[in-house]
Amino acid sequence: MRFTLNQLEAFVWTARLGTVHAAARQLHLTQPAISHRIRDLEEELSTQLFERHNQRLIVTDQGRNVLVYAERVIASAQEVARLDLTRTITGLVRVGVDESCAITGMPLILKDIKDTYPNLRVDLTVGGGSQLLQKINNHELDIALHTGQSSQPDVTSQFIGLTRHQWVAAPGLFPPDTDFLPEQAMGHRIVSNAPPSTLHDSVARWLVTDGYAFDEFSSCNSLSLMVSLVVSGHAIAMLPASITRKHVEAQTLQLLRAKPEVPDVPYYFSYLVHHRSDTTTRFLEIAERNLKAIGFFVNP
Structure with a gap:
C-alpha cells in the first residue's frame, strides 16, 4: 500500500470543509489537484471516501x-x-585545524556551532598539516581542516578551496614594486615551519625553481611568532595570506612580489567515513560559510 502525505492532507481538509473548492483554497492548490489526490487515495485504499449530498x-x-x-x-x-x-x-566531535584556520576562522566557526547546535561539544586540536593528517589517519580526530589529503580508505578528504602563501618582509627591507627572486631570499634569514610541513614544502619548491636548496632557516612552530619576527625585521617568511592580510593592510608587513609566483595550496575537509554523517555535513556547512566570509580562500 502506497499513499502519500499529500493525499491524506487533501482528504482531511476536504472532509473538514465539505468541498473540494474550500480544501483547494486552504492548501493553495487547484481543485483538480485536490480531486486527483482524493481519487488516487481511494484507488490505493480500494474504498469510496466521499458521497455527494446537496453540493457538499x-x-x-x-x-x-x-x-x-x-x-x-x-x-x-x-x-x-x-x-x-x-x-x-x-x-562530542574531535576537530583538528591548522594554525591559520585556528587564528582566523575558528572563533567564528565555534560561535556558529554553539549558536546553532548548543548540545554539540567540540574538542579542538591545533597543529600542522602533517600532524593533523597523522591524527585523523590514526582515528584520533573525527574531522580535520588542513592542507593535507588522506589516502586512507576509511578517511575522506574533500577539497573545499585554495589558500595562498605569500612572501612578506618588514616594510622598507626590499624596494617596492619590484620582483622578489629566490636569489634575494637566500640573502636573508628565512623563518619557516620545520619539515614535514606545507609551508616548508612551499618555500622549498619555490627556491628550487632557481636551483637553491632550502637547507638553512630558522625553525618555528608558531605562525603568530613568525609574523612577529618578520614585522620586527629579524627574518623574512612565506606565510598564509589569511594570517598576513591585516598586517599588510596596516603596512606593518610588506607583501613581496614573488617571481616566480607561489602556487596556491589546496585545502581539505577530512573526516572519518564511519563518523555520523549529519554532524559531519553540518560542521562542513558552517566551516565553509565562515571561512569564505573572512576571505580564507582564494577567490575563484
Whole structure:
C-alpha cells in the first residue's frame, strides 16, 4: 500500500470543509489537484471516501474510519515539522585545524556551532598539516581542516578551496614594486615551519625553481611568532595570506612580489567515513560559510 502525505492532507481538509473548492483554497492548490489526490487515495485504499449530498461531500462510513487515522498522521507530520532540529546534533566531535584556520576562522566557526547546535561539544586540536593528517589517519580526530589529503580508505578528504602563501618582509627591507627572486631570499634569514610541513614544502619548491636548496632557516612552530619576527625585521617568511592580510593592510608587513609566483595550496575537509554523517555535513556547512566570509580562500 502506497499513499502519500499529500493525499491524506487533501482528504482531511476536504472532509473538514465539505468541498473540494474550500480544501483547494486552504492548501493553495487547484481543485483538480485536490480531486486527483482524493481519487488516487481511494484507488490505493480500494474504498469510496466521499458521497455527494446537496453540493457538499459527505464522508462515508468507511471514510470516517480512514479519517481517524489520516488525522493522526497529519498531526504527527506537523509535530515533526515543529521539532527543534538544532538540538538533534549532540555529543562530542574531535576537530583538528591548522594554525591559520585556528587564528582566523575558528572563533567564528565555534560561535556558529554553539549558536546553532548548543548540545554539540567540540574538542579542538591545533597543529600542522602533517600532524593533523597523522591524527585523523590514526582515528584520533573525527574531522580535520588542513592542507593535507588522506589516502586512507576509511578517511575522506574533500577539497573545499585554495589558500595562498605569500612572501612578506618588514616594510622598507626590499624596494617596492619590484620582483622578489629566490636569489634575494637566500640573502636573508628565512623563518619557516620545520619539515614535514606545507609551508616548508612551499618555500622549498619555490627556491628550487632557481636551483637553491632550502637547507638553512630558522625553525618555528608558531605562525603568530613568525609574523612577529618578520614585522620586527629579524627574518623574512612565506606565510598564509589569511594570517598576513591585516598586517599588510596596516603596512606593518610588506607583501613581496614573488617571481616566480607561489602556487596556491589546496585545502581539505577530512573526516572519518564511519563518523555520523549529519554532524559531519553540518560542521562542513558552517566551516565553509565562515571561512569564505573572512576571505580564507582564494577567490575563484
